[in-house]
Structures are given as C-alpha cells and as structure tokens.
Amino acid sequence: MQAQRWGDRLSALLRRGPLLAVLVLYTLYTTLPFLWVGAMSLRTTAEISADHYGLPSPAHWGKFRAAWVDSNFAGYFWNSTVVVVSAVAIVTILGAMAAHALARYKFPGNRLLYFILFSSIIFPPQIVLLSLFQILVNYNLYNTRAGLILVYVSLQLPLTVFILEAFFARIPQDLFEAARIDGYTDFQIFLRIVVPVGMPAIVTTVILNFVHLWNEYLFAVVLVSDEDLRTLPVGIQRFMGDYFQDIGMIATGVMIAVIPVIVVYTFFSEKLIQGMTAGAVK
Amino acid sequence: MSAPAEAARIALSAAPRRWWPASRQGGRDPGAPSWLTLMVFLAPALVLYAGLTAYPVIRTFADSLYDLENMDAPRFIGLAHFVQIWSDETFLRAIRNTLVWSFIAPFLDVATGLLLALCLYAGVPFARFLRIAWFTPVLLSYVVVSILWLWIYNYDWGALNLALRAVGLDGWTRAWLGESNTALAALMVTHAWKWAGFNMVVCLAALHALPSEVLEAAELDHCGWAAKLRHIIIPLMRPTLLNLYILAFIGKMKVFDLVWIMTQGGPMWSTETVSTYVYKRAFAWNTFDLGYPSAIAVVWFIIVLAAAALLHLAFRQREKLEY
Amino acid sequence: MATVQLQDVCKRYGGVGSLAAVQDVSLTVADGEFMVLLGPSGCGKSTTLRMIAGLESISDGRLAIDGRPMNAVPAKDRDIAMVFQSYALYPHMTVAENLSFGLKRRGTPRAEIERRVNETAEMLGLTEYLARRPAALSGGQRQRVALGRAIVREPKVFLFDEPLSNLDAALRVATRNELTRLHRRLGATMIYVTHDQVEAMTMGSRICVMNRGRIAQVGAPLDVYRNPADTFVARFLGSPPMNLLPARLHRTPTGARVHVAGSEFPLTRWSDAALANIDEVTFGIRPEDMHLLPAAAPPQPAISGTVASVEPLGAETLLLVDTKGGEVTARLHRDTAARPGETVRLAVPASAAYLFDPDGRAIAADRVPQDEALN
C-alpha cells in the first residue's frame, strides 16, 4: 500500500541525491559497533591493543569455549534461561487469563482494575525495587531463582495484560454466543476460542517479554547476590569488572549474551518488530 | 506491512471497540460471570500483582517516613526525609539531568525515527534489509550497549576520537565521558542510538497506514513531496508522533543501567539521574538507611506520574482524528 | 477548457513482456465533452483515468492536453482536478480549508480564494458546514465537498473515479442529475469512470466502453446501445442484457437464411456480400424487442421454447424461456398471462436482430429492413 506514486519520484531524487549517503552512513552507524565487537571477540587482547580495528586474521574460536567454561558463562546463560523462560511462561498464562476476564466479563471494578494494571507500566522501578528487596527477605525469596522469577512475572504482567486485553476485546461477540449455545464452559471458551484466535497477540507478548527480561539488569543485580545464580547481564557487567584489561575476553562475553537475541531476531524479525510496535501506532 | 496483515488490521479495527452495549435490559445478564470463574481467571494474576507490586509501593511509601539505619529498630521521623530532600544538592541536580534528558531527547529520537521512516517509505533499494539492520540495536541489552559505547568514547583508541583525528579535528577530541559538559550529551546519543530503530519502525507502520488517495489528492492540489510532507503527512502522523514522544519520555525517565555502567553518575554529578542516585544512596553509600532513598523514590514516583498525566492530557484532545 | 488526446497509451506493471493493464488506448475527448469510461472492474478504466491525472506513469504512447504533451509533466502541474471514489478529503482540515487548499497551493490571492470558495459552497449547499471537519459530515455532504474541491480549482479537466459508488440509491440519482446540470453550466471537459451503465447512458455525451485493457467502442450512448461493436458491448449495455444465441447461416437462391434456436427465417438486412464465407454466427436480440405471438399469428421470424420462469417487476414482466439454442429473456407487458411450462413463440422482428461473427465482432447490416411476413 506504499504510495508508489510519491515513492517513484522521490526515490529518483534519492538515487542521485545526498540522502542515499545519509542512509549508508546511518546503516554503518547502527551495525559497525556490533561488527567491531564481533571481530574483537575473536582476537586476543594483545592483538587488540596493537590495532583496535584490525580484522580477526587468526580467529581464536577457542576464546568462546574459554569464556563459556572458565569464566562461568555457561552458568550465567543457564540461570538466565531458567529464570526468563519460566517467568515468560507464567506471565503469559496469568496475563492471558486476567486479560480475558477483563476483556470479556462485565463486573464492577473492571475498568478500575484495568487502569491500576495499566498505570503500573509507567511506574519508575525504584518505587518497587527498594522495598521489594526487603519483602523478598521476609518471604526468604531473596537470592533465589524463584524470587527473581516471581519478580520478573510481576514486572511484565501490566504490559502483557495491556496488549492481550486490547486484542481479546476485539474478538467478535458472536463467537462466544455460538460457543455458549454449543455448551462450552467458560474455561473451554477461553482455551478453545480465545487462546487460538488471540495467538498472534500472545506470541507478540511472549517475544516482547523474552527480550525485556533477557536484558534486565537492575532487579537482577539487587535481588541476587550469589555468584552461582547470577543472570547474563549481571554476569557480563561483573565480568567487565574482573578482567577490565582483557578487552578481548569482554568482547567474547558480550557476543555470547547477544547471540540468543540475534537468533530470535533472525527468525521472528517481522513478528518481533510488529510486536514491539503494536501499541504504539495510533 | 504485508497486505494480509494490513487487511487483518483493518478488519479488526473496524470491529466495535467495546463489545457489550452500554445498557443491558433486565434478566440475568448472560455476559455476567459467576464469581467463581472470575476468581479462577483473575486471582492468580492479582495475588502476584498485590504481593510483588502493590504491596512494595505501599511499603516504600511507608519506609520513606522512617530512618532504617538500624534495620531491627526503624525510627519514625515523619517527613524529615522529604524536608531534607529539597536541600539535597545532588538530588536537585539528578532531577534536572533526568528532566532535561526526558523532555529534550525525545524530540531528537522522534525526529530521527520519522526521517529514517520517510526514507524507507520513499522506496529506497534494500528497504527490507535496512529496516531490520536499523532495528537491531533496540534488542541489545543496556549492558552490552554500555560496553560498546564505553569503547567508542575511549579517549585514546575510541572510534569517535580516532575518526576526529583521522579528519584532522584533533582539537575536538576529548574524554567524552570524562568531562562534565559532554558526559550527559554522550549518554543521550547512546540512548538515542539504541532506540532510534524503534521510532523508525513505528513511523513506518503509521506511514503505511496513511490513506494513499489523500496523498494523491494532495499531489493533484499542486503539492510537491515537501509540501505534501508539511501539509498532509506530518499532520496526519501527529497522533503516532505524540505517542512515540510519550513512550520515549517514560523510557528515558527510567534509564538506570546505561548510566550506572558507563559513568556511575558521571564527572561532578553531571550524569546523575534519579534512578542512579536512588541506587547509589541505597546500595553504594556506606550507610544502611533505606529510608532516605525510599523518600527519593516516592518524590520521583509522584513527579513521573504527574508528568505522564500532563503529557497525556496535553496531547489527547488534539488527537481526535479519524480517517 | 481543454481537449484530451490519448495516443496508443499502454500501461504495464513490471517488465516489458508482462500483461498490460491498458493496451493501445487511443481516445480524444473534445473540449467541454462529458466522456464516460465504462467497463467491468479490472478493465483498465481507472488506470487510464489515473494516467491522465498523472497518478500513474504512462508505459508508452502519448497523452496530450490542449495539444501539450503531458507524459513527463508531474501530476501537480497538470491543472487537473479529480474526485476520488473515497472522496480523499483532508481529514485534519475543515471543509473551508479543504476547498481552499488547492488554490492556496497555486498562490491564488486571498480575496479570490474567499470568493470562489463561498460561491462554490453556495452552489453545493455547503455554506453551513464550512467550519466542520470531514469526520462530522454525512456521506452525501462529503461527496459534495470533494466535488466542491474540484470546482473551486476551475481546472482544465475534471476527472471522476466512480464518485457515486459509496452513496445510497436515492442520493445517487439526485447527485447524478446535479453532475449533469453542473457539466452543462460549467461547460468543462469531464472524464467520468464508472461500472454502472445507467450512469453512463444518462450522463455521458459520449461513452467509451473498455474491456480487458482495450477500448471496445466509443460513441454516443444510444449509438453504442443500438449498434454494439461486439458481443461484449452488446451484453454490457442494456439490462437485462441482449440474448446471444449460437446460429448457423445457409445460403438460398432467395437470400441468406439463419438457423437459430430450432427456428429458421430469412435475413433481410444483410446482403450476401456482408455474409460472405461466414457460417457460424451469434444471433442477438434484445429482450425488449421481442413480443409474444398468439397461436393464430401469421408466420413471421420467431423462436419458440418452454417458459422457465416468470418475473413480474411491476412496470413490466420478464419471461425466461428455454429454447433449443439456450435460455432467452424477454421483457413483456406487465399483464402477460404466461405460466411456467407453457410453450410460447416469441417474435423476432428483423429490424431488431443483430449478427456477430465467430470472433464476436458485429456484422454490419447493409440493406434497409422491410418488415414483411415471410416464412
């Protein structure tokens, strides 16, 4: 639906004009730092300090194994995976059920509840972080994966409900009346109709939550102090502190953290972009 | 946006926004849920929300009235913290830095996003590849972005200074994160670098949603692409642009990891933001009092909500466009 | 006002070899003429209109307005106004701003703009809505604003892209008359695209029927109706459409006779020369040109068949008759007493018959028809 008409003439201008140069420059601006780190991750610090922008002529793939095993990145990676995957699973289930109830059922306080959940998207994290740390201590969930998982679920719940409620509310009413006539119970309606029909939005929230939580640093660094339970972002930051001269190893660590997000991105780039921007287009 | 997705979007947007009509006449309302089903659906989410979001907020409000230096014997001191806050030079500077960052930088973000989207919309070669390449930084974690840019800003071998020296502008090379007048700007650029792709993609989606006949009608009304941009495209995109501004505003209010890893509040508190100051007062200073940082968090919470509400109201009534 | 000339205009989406949306269209619209481009959806009429407007690039061929070649001229410089099917009003501007936007863009002095906007608003009854936004108007009002936007510009050529298709039936008829009156008053050159033949017949000074990217026929409405160039035009104009039956000719010393739907009768209007070396033909007769023959009627060209169904429409009655050559529709007087299953004979006056060659092209009748009863 692109305005072919307007596009034809402007792109003619572009081909000759400076804008194409701007595009090339901007593409370099966004991708070069990334490629630079990629190159550095394959070079030893000595090679790097000799020439910071050299190519990884003898690519040291062994460094990835070293980072993975010696610097405990396997542990960080495993912690991140366990915490993020279970948090995303739980928040998707809870979020979908809550969103369905808010979208489908008319009960007193429905809009108030929705507003409370919706407004907590804007909350600055500090208002929750300080006392959350003390509360987890009382529930002796401090320094445990379970604690971090539950916190992550509560962090992502408002956004999940916001996106799913908007989508579920638009499912036409006659679908439900037909199901009710066929004798479906409320729960069956949810499982058989709402979930399948709402699958695009659900997948969107899963991807969105995965990317957010995979990169989360603040709550992880405060709520978990035990080195064995540390997640990836905190691991890299601590790693940077330990080997602050060993730039090569830090670059390798950075690449290990980035690879899963890139893998998700290459397969779901369209879905991901659409998901991230779902709420924003008016 | 591919045609089928576009069609689906239109079909969905055409469906009524709220399904149940305003008034329902007598009899047991078939839509009303039994109390049990409602509980089954809502209870788990609400319990978790109450326990790990609502209760902590209330508790932080309560903590802000105590001196928690000695954890086992909190000392009620009422509004002492709040009085002390307004004379706390660093806190005021943190508020200034954060508000500068949250109000000014979004203009830069949204403008770059729109510009990039217009380039793709105009039909540039490899538009699909560029769209995906430009979006990559949005997915990186702040830790990774911070490390990347720490190296780019490095004085001796950083990319920025090397480029300047290569171009012969040696005078311009400086310790970007080391000098108080450039540190905040450097962080703003890094944050913009990460989020520009998001704004671009949203603007592109909005551009594709524009009715093409209106653009064609404008062309017949003697509009070149510049006039079309000024008179038709920007006005019609205003709701999306305002929305992006609010999202960027909220995002920049909350930034913590980027500042903490790159500058820890920076030279002479020039990049101190409220989030780093709260973290510093709670976990980095050698005091154990969580009362004062809670007070800061409370004040900041009120400012954020007020600002968000203000922006929402300011933009809402000029936003009622339907095409 | 202006004349519009199209010379072998083609439009191809994609490479040279790909299917042409518009193929070798040559058409001249005289100054002040109301030309209607008629055809089914996908026949290239809208594409042609958009090429004239400059909204589509012309693959090859020449377009000229007032003799000036327009191929390379961008849409904004062609002094053309167009009324879109979806009106395409500027949603963020008031009616007054919508009307004056074009003039402002061309640097017309403010007073002049003021005068023309008020005059046009007056003419279209939009004066009280000038301050409203399009969202606050009804479909009919929006359509008139779109029209006003074109009129205010006093362009060389008016283009209409099915402007009435979004209106309800009653409003459509009213607006049709308004457009015709407007054309007469402005005397402007107008090109109007529609798929509705009623609009074409009632509004067009000339009709250009298009089919699969090509021009099937151009002519005055009644000419095209009476002398369709091919089977497509024949069936497209007229509702219910002309009956087309497969037929075979055989020549006799006394002249050619036609074998159709189990009957046989002479072809008085076609000389032997016209029918040279043609055997298989398509016989055409319009439903309104047939009438029921009572049992005792004298022998005359007619076809017989059993009544399939009777459709009383109030003003007239349609009769569907199954004949050996296929189903035939006849439009008869409203009190026709025929019942399904009866066998009837339908008269086929020689003057109303049409013949088409195997390629569907009409075969011109070159002898004056005499109405005589000849068996």
Next chain:
Amino acid sequence: MSQRLSGWLRASAAALGLLASAPTAIAQPTAANPQTVTMWSHWPDEASKRGYVEGRVRAFETSNPQCRVRLSFIQKADIYTSARAAVRTGQAPDIFWLEPDEIAFARNGFLEPLDKYVDLNGLEDWARASWTHNGRVYGLPLEAYTVELYYNRERVRALGVEVPGNGQMGQAQFTDLVRRGVAAGVTPLAQGVADRPFPGAYFLEEVLLRRLGPDDYRKLLTGRLSFRDPRVMAAMTWMRELVDIGAYPRSMATLKLGESHYYFHTNPGALMFPIASWYTGRAFVPPESGGQPAGFPLGLMQYPAMENSDCPECKTLAVGGSYVMYSRSRNKECAGALLNSFVNIESGNQWMEGVLLQTGIRTDPSRISGINAPYFRELQQRSEGARFFIGTPLQYMTGRCADTFQQVLNRALPGGQITPQDAATQMDAACAAAPQ
C-alpha cells in the same frame, strides 16, 4: 480484604520459602559433617595476593579437616553492593573482604568482634586501631600500604633531572620536572579514576599531609578545618598549576586502575605514578598478564614537600584489604580458626615476600628474601624515620562528604574541571562537621 490477603500472602510465601535453604541447627564442626565457610575476597586480578590467600586457605583446610572453605574472588565494588544487601538478609558470606572505611558494617552490628577468635597481639597496634570500634576489633588487617610516588628512573634521568638523596624534591624542582616531562611528550603523572574513588587525590593528600602536619590534616579530613585554609588553598593551587601544565593524562576519567598501571610502565609509559604500595600486586607479575616489563627501572620517590611544610617527613600508612566475620554466620568456629591462621610471623613474612607489600600482621622484615628483596628494602628505606599518619581520607569521610571527595578532589580537580576555590567551597559545604 487486605488483612486476609496479606495473611494469605505470608502463608503462600512461607511455603515457597521452603525451596530456599532451610536453616540447619548449629552443629559443632566435626570431620564427619564439616562446616563450610563461604569467603569472598577482593583482588580477583592481582595474581600475587590471590596466590597468597588461596595458599593460606588450602593450608588451613589440610590442617583442619572439619572445615571446608568456599573461596571466591570478586571485584571490590560488587562485594560491597552484595554484602550490604546480604548482611540484612542473614545470607551474607561467613568471611568477606572490607576496608576500614566500611566501619558502618560494625556500627550496625553486622560484624562479629574477632577478639575471641584471633591472637590480637599478633597484629601491629596501628593496624588494630584502624579496625577498633567501641573497644572491640572487627577486622583482620591483612593488607597495609603506604602511599608512594613510583617513578621511571631512566625516563627521569633522560630529562636531566637528579632525584635528591632522600628522594624528596622541592616544590620548584618538582614543577620543573613536570614541565620537562610535558615538553618531552611524556605524561608526568600516570593516573586512572574510572573505577576507584581515591587515586586522583593521592598526590594532593600526601602534599597536604606534609604541608599541614598530622593533627591539622586529621582536622581537615574530619571537617574541623576549612578547605579554604590558606595552606590548603596553596596546595590545591599548586596542584591545579601542575594539572594545567599537563601533569595528568587527558583520558584519566575513563582510565581504570589496572589500565593506569599499564599506562605507567608499558604503554605509553609515564614519568611517575602516585599510587599506594600495593602497586606490586599488579606490577610484579609476568608482563603478558599486565605486569611491568622485565628489568623495568622502578624507582621510589618521596612526595615533594612544598615550602614551609610542617612535616615533610610525614607519610600515609593505611590498612587496606582486611577480612571480617559476619555476626549471624553459622560457621563461626571454622571461620574464626581460619582468620587466626593468618596471624603469625611466618604468614606475615610470606605475604610481604610474595606480595612485596606491608601488612597489619607483625612480621620480621629481616628474614625477607626472594628476587624482589632489593625493592622491598628500598620501600623500607623510604619509610625510615617517617612519621606515619594512619588512614586515608575515605576512611574518615562518609556519606555526602565522601561522595563530594570522590567527585571533586578525586576527579574534577586533577581533571582540571574545577578551580581550587570552587573545590574548597564544595568540600566545606559537604564535609564541614557540625561545630562540637
């Protein structure tokens, strides 16, 4: 509704809590069921100290089978953040690394007094004093250091400057040395403040200590002497003068402590390096893991004394990395024994020999041997007849005063971004103690 909700919440959370480590009864450590002591130590990237600590811990484990030790090396900043959070939760490690400026841990009752576990007179008395709070000793002062001014003998000689016999230059001579260094394109003073709150102020501290003498210097650090005192202003103005000449590297703000070592002795190389004597921890290791190059002409200078300094022979001696015990630890017996195993002459000597750094543990320096013994003797010689001032500014300053010290004296002044007057006003505003 909220009452019932919070009650319900506690119940469900307690159930969840069982997943976490269930509290075990306090059992006497026996070989059968050994106590595991978790120990966090700093110095992850200082090979010699790491080697020493690991050695002592392994030795302790072999001689005490009933105790196991889970030792991990973590960056100092992360130890502080985690420890500060963990001590409140009852899940802090049994032994962790602290510096005396973190005495707040003891004040809040999170540290166990070591009097019962450690032979106190095995420690130097000045070292014990740094960790004494309400008459009890809370930290084992393993590392001690003096603030030295290292320099590259060859580069200084190459500039035609002769270091006086006692190694202490006058103000003018030192300024001239800096000027010559800058002229020769060599950074006079290597320094990096990216990841530590104190290195940038070392030079100013030592000059102030020598100019004011110990008592006034202590008053200055405790807010009972204004920074606008003319002697202090003179010192700061002189320092600003050196900065304006170009004494410090322009990348100081983003240079890390480890990188500043590398900057001094290898790439690009500097004239002098004002750093504590724990320079050896990072420098006396093989070059490929960041150490100084073989045969590096390392020299030791005294900090220059300004005109009419009250105590040119003064010098800072401070306790650095120490180990403390968590008050709510469940393995106090093993932890106490482990700490005590550090406190003997032989262990002290082993530290000095291996790490070439002073220690708070009583030692017999005469028996030091090993290849770097000459350096150690020169270090001892530089401290001959010195009047020691115990502690660094950050061990006296807390809260806002410490934060301002870090931003103003540690970064802005040496970075040339603040005038002495502004620095003085800001420090006074933050540190002026309430009039007693």
